[in-house]
Amino acid sequence: EFVGERVSFGECGIFVDGCDCCFIADIKGWDARGVDAPTQEVSLVGPQEAFNESIMTNIALIRKILKNPKVTATNIPVGKTNKIPCAVMYIDGIANDEIVNEVQRRLKGIDTEYIFSSSDVEMMIEDWAYFPMTRTLKTERPDRAASMLVEGKVVIVVQGSPFVLIVPTTTMDLIEATEDNYVRVPEANMMRIVRLFGMSISVLLPALFVAVMLYHREVLPTDLLVSISASRESVPFPLVLELVLMEISFELIKEASVRVP
Numbered sequence: 001e002f003v004g005e006r007v008s009f010g011e012c013g014i015f016v017d018g019c020d021c022c023f024i025a026d027i028k029g030w031d032a033r034g035v036d037a038p039t040q041e042v043s044l045v046g047p048q049e050a051f052n053e054s055i056m057t058n059i060a061l062i063r064k065i066l067k068n069p070k071v072t073a074t075n076i077p078v079g080k081t082n083k084i085p086c087a088v089m090y091i092d093g094i095a096n097d098e099i100v101n102e103v104q105r106r107l108k109g110i111d112t113e114y115i116f117s118s119s120d121v122e123m124m125i126e127d128w129a130y131f132p133m134t135r136t137l138k139t140e141r142p143d144r145a146a147s148m149l150v151e152g153k154v155v156i157v158v159q160g161s162p163f164v165l166i167v168p169t170t171t172m173d174l175i176e177a178t179e180d181n182y183v184r185v186p187e188a189n190m191m192r193i194v195r196l197f198g199m200s201i202s203v204l205l206p207a208l209f210v211a212v213m214l215y216h217r218e219v220l221p222t223d224l225l226v227s228i229s230a231s232r233e234s235v236p237f238p239l240v241l242e243l244v245l246m247e248i249s250f251e252l253i254k255e256a257s258v259r260v261p
Contacts, residue, residue, distance in 0.1 A: 003022050003024070005083065006024050009028065009083075010027070010028025011024050011025060011026055011027065011028055012024070012025040012027045013025075032052055032053060032054040032057065033052045033053060033054075034052065035049050035050065035052060035057065035061065036050055036052070037049070037050060038050040038140050038141055038178075039140070040140060041139060041140055041141050041144070041177075041178045042178075043141075043178045043179050043182060044179065044182075045179070045182040045183075046141075046143060046178055046179070046181065046182045047141070047142070047143050049061060049141075049142055049143075050140045050141060050142075050162065051140050051141075051142060051162045051163065051164060052162055053159070053160050053161065053162055054159070055085050055086075055087055055157050055158070055159040055160075058087075058142070058157045058164065059073050059087055059089065059157060061142035062089060062142050062145055062146050062149070062155070062157075064142075065142060065143060065146040066091070066146050066149060066150070068091065070091050070092040070093055070094075071089065071090075071091055071092075071149065072089065072090055072091070072092050073087045073088070073089045073157075074087065074088045074089075074104065075087055076088060076104060076107045076108060078107060078110050078112075078115050078121065078124075078158075079110075079112060079113065079114050079115040080111075080112070080113050080114075081113045081114050082114050082115065084115045084158065084159050084160065085158075085159045086107055086121065086156060086157065086158050086159070087156070087157040088100070088103055088104055088107065088154060088155075088156055089145075089149065089154070089155040089156075089157060090149065090153075090154045090155070091149050091150065091152075094149075094150065094152050095149075095152050095153070095154055096152060099154055099167075099168065100154055103125070103154050103156065103167060106124075106125040107121070107125065107156070110124045110125070112124065115158070116160075117158065117160060117161040117163075118138065118156070118158040118161040118163050118164065118165050119161075121156060121158055121165065122134075122136050122138075122165055125167075134169070134174070135167075135168070135169055136165045136166065136167050136169055137165070137166040137167075137169040137173050137174065138163045138164070138165060138166075139163065139164060139166060140162055140163050140164075141178055143178075143181070144178055144181075145164050145166065147181060148166045148173075153166050153167065153168070153169075154166070154167050154168075172192075175192055175195045175196055175199065176192065177191065177195070179191075180192065206243050206247070209243070210239060210240055210243060213228070213239055214239060
């Protein structure tokens with residue numbers, strides 16, 4: 001059964017007379033998109049290479065940066081129907097063995113018929129897929145994946161997806177940009193602080209606005225309060241509903257800018 005699966009996937013089975021085993025030769029090949037420049041994680045001074053949909057190409061791009069024999073890639077097929085290849089990459093001796101074993105256990109425990117992309121794998125290996133904040137880091141840059149491997153992270157490469165998954169992920173990993181590795185340390189730290197400040201504002205500002213306008217109006221200067229009240233006289237909705245509609249409008253604008261030709 002195993003030999004049939006590998007042969008149907010484009011590999012070659014070699015049988016030797018008098019030998020009770022079979023040798024599998026990886027001779028498969030197919031057309032794939034070339035290595036292009038990154039489209040979402042653009043860097044002005046960093047390498048201009050991005051992952052593509054071929055798992056072997058993606059592994060080679062990482063190995064080209066990390067010329068270390070301890071860089072390990074373990075193949076784990078996922079999906080009962082398509083058995084999509086997934087590679088768990090880590091550096092032996094740097095990555096925590098318990099984390100590596102846990103990642104492999106979760107990948108082997110995925111019980112589904114078909115895997116489309118790394119996003120499916122991301123949701124399948126999470127404890128609770130409905131948690132609003134991501135707990136894995138996606139990247140299309142081989143240099144960023146290589147830097148995370150050096151830090152002891154585990155990289156999951158999925159066949160057919162130009163993004164790899166990096167686990168485990170912390171908040172500082174999420175606010176770090178690709179450009180931070182190619183600028184001076186004071187500038188990189190300053191930009192991280194700015195991103196953290198912007199993230200805090202985006203989360204807290206709507207609730208703070210509602211609290212001030214409904215319950216703590218004395219916090220605002222009188223002129224500003226009068227100006228805000230005058231601008232809201234023609235709005236027929238309550239303040240909370242107005243904020244909800246505003247958030248939905250922003251999401252609709254974002255979807256329209258991405259989806260509409």
